[in-house]
Amino acid sequence: METGAKLISVQNITKTFNKGAVVALKDCSIDIATGEVVAIIGPSGSGKSTLLRCLNLLDIPDSGRICFHDVDITGKKMNIDLHRRKMGMVFQHFNLFPHMTVQKNITLAPLKLGLKTKSEADAQALALLERIGLADKADEYPAMLSGGQKQRIAIIRALAMHPEVMLFDEPTSALDPEMVGEVLDLMYALAKDGMTMAVVTHEMGFAREVAHRVVFMDEGAIVEENEPRAFFTSPRQDRTQKFLAKVLRVM
Amino acid sequence: MSEFFFGSAGFINFNFLPKYGMYFIQGVEYTLLLSVGSVLLAIVPALVLALMRLSKNRLVRGLSGAYIAVFRSTPLLVQLTIIYFGVFYFIKVPNIIIFGFVDLSRFIPGVVALALNSAAYVAEIIRAGILAVDFGQTEAARSLGLSPLQSMRLVVLPQAIKNILPALANEVITMVKESSICSTYGMMEIMWAAKTVSGTTYISVGPFVLAALIYFCINFPAGKAIEAIERRMRRGDRR
Numbered sequence: 001m002e003t004g005a006k007l008i009s010v011q012n013i014t015k016t017f018n019k020g021a022v023v024a025l026k027d028c029s030i031d032i033a034t035g036e037v038v039a040i041i042g043p044s045g046s047g048k049s050t051l052l053r054c055l056n057l058l059d060i061p062d063s064g065r066i067c068f069h070d071v072d073i074t075g076k077k078m079n080i081d082l083h084r085r086k087m088g089m090v091f092q093h094f095n096l097f098p099h100m101t102v103q104k105n106i107t108l109a110p111l112k113l114g115l116k117t118k119s120e121a122d123a124q125a126l127a128l129l130e131r132i133g134l135a136d137k138a139d140e141y142p143a144m145l146s147g148g149q150k151q152r153i154a155i156i157r158a159l160a161m162h163p164e165v166m167l168f169d170e171p172t173s174a175l176d177p178e179m180v181g182e183v184l185d186l187m188y189a190l191a192k193d194g195m196t197m198a199v200v201t202h203e204m205g206f207a208r209e210v211a212h213r214v215v216f217m218d219e220g221a222i223v224e225e226n227e228p229r230a231f232f233t234s235p236r237q238d239r240t241q242k243f244l245a246k247v248l249r250v251m
Numbered sequence: 252m253s254e255f256f257f258g259s260a261g262f263i264n265f266n267f268l269p270k271y272g273m274y275f276i277q278g279v280e281y282t283l284l285l286s287v288g289s290v291l292l293a294i295v296p297a298l299v300l301a302l303m304r305l306s307k308n309r310l311v312r313g314l315s316g317a318y319i320a321v322f323r324s325t326p327l328l329v330q331l332t333i334i335y336f337g338v339f340y341f342i343k344v345p346n347i348i349i350f351g352f353v354d355l356s357r358f359i360p361g362v363v364a365l366a367l368n369s370a371a372y373v374a375e376i377i378r379a380g381i382l383a384v385d386f387g388q389t390e391a392a393r394s395l396g397l398s399p400l401q402s403m404r405l406v407v408l409p410q411a412i413k414n415i416l417p418a419l420a421n422e423v424i425t426m427v428k429e430s431s432i433c434s435t436y437g438m439m440e441i442m443w444a445a446k447t448v449s450g451t452t453y454i455s456v457g458p459f460v461l462a463a464l465i466y467f468c469i470n471f472p473a474g475k476a477i478e479a480i481e482r483r484m485r486r487g488d489r490r
Contacts, residue, residue, distance in 0.1 A: 058390055085396035095391035099409050109395035112405060154391075161395060 008032040013064030024050040026220040039207035042217035088158030092170040094150040096142040128156040148179030165196040264457035278444035286426035289365035297373035322371035334364040380414035
């Protein structure tokens with residue numbers, strides 16, 4: 001698919017929790033183009049994770065449409081499982097399967113969905129592990145790994161499905177500080193290879209250096225979006241300025 | 252004083268043993284068949300009930316909830332009676348004797364009644380075991396494109412089993428005790444042996460003291476063993 005074409009289109013989605021008591025998203029719209037890296041930032045509770053989780057319907061919006069390749073995936077009769085194969089997801093808490101070896105974690109979905117033979121899946125898992133320098137951990141269980149190793153394996157587990165877009169939900173927030181770098185490095189590399197990425201993050205450095213576009217959310221709404229340099233040097237909205245003043249001071 | 256211990260109502264009057272000891276040996280076997288058999292029979296229906304209980308569909312959830320509520324809120328003896336005389340009036344089990352003393356026409360209705368009762372409790376055990384698995388596991392599986400059923404079977408259930416197995420073993424212990432109720436309808440388990448021996452020999456208490464001893468000697472070590480296994484499994488978790 002050519003770079004720059006619209007891959008995901010979110011149209012006016014609203015999401016509430018607890019039967020409407022908590023409004024997580026208010027009329028949010030955003031497009032993500034093929035090859036684009038979008039960083040989603042904002043204070044906690046601003047709805048950025050919910051927006052990301054709506055993209056592959058881990059949270060189902062109350063109203064509005066989400067189109068993937070111009071197909072409305074929120075439709076009632078839609079088989080979301082088929083679309084999720086093309087949307088890799090990385091979680092804050094890694095969510096590796098603790099009862100399986102690293103190798104099995106990576107090969108599970110390609111094997112059980114009948115996309116690869118056992119030997120193909122194993123070869124791919126090994127190649128991916130070599131890429132992140134963890135080939136020697138193939139037969140270990142996740143409990144034996146550091147947080148940074150777990151998260152990098154979670155990333156390649158998603159890559160094993162050959163996704164067209166990768167969704168990252170605060171991928172470095174649960175890591176010890178000295179492990180943030182190795183995960184960000186892998187994400188830099190992915191971005192450089194042209195992977196389409198949507199990243200909810202508190203890493204302003206990543207947003208500034210890697211993202212093509214920064215989206216700022218507050219109270220369930222998209223307040224402002226811009227290319228990173230303009231976003232960080234001359235934010236237009238009052239709320240954005242206040243937020244940046246707070247987070248950039250501690251950097 | 253010796254009357255207290257060794258008289259016809261004596262606590263440790265075991266004079267019946269040489270002649271009737273065999274009843275108790277068979278009784279132990281019968282009890283174990285009933286309790287282990289009923290819990291094993293209960294597992295598959297319980298799994299179905301548990302999954303129904305976790306369903307998004309209100310009707311499906313309600314059906315399972317009703318089953319569990321009925322079986323947990325009525326006495327086992329009442330359930331046994333209704334199933335023994337009611338359900339198995341229409342289903343005829345042939346009078347086949349296995350192991351030389353287990354009459355299937357009595358055993359099958361008994362084990363089915365216990366299993367139906369046990370299914371309600373085991374369903375709750377399985378449901379709790381499934382809910383104890385971090386929901387992030389399901390989300391990770393689903394976001395890889397696995398179906399709800401695949402996620403449950405490949406990712407959640409294998410982890411839930413660790414929570415389920417010890418509770419399931421405890422359910423067997425409960426059934427060892429509860430199955431004593433089957434003596435009411437002539438199933439020759441431990442309690443039946445005690446009742447029969449007591450009635451035949453006019454030694455009123457001794458046989459029941461022996462029955463209590465036997466139950467204790469089965470359940471207490473079994474309970475301790477389960478605790479030990481649970482402790483070891485938890486240690487495995489923390490690695």
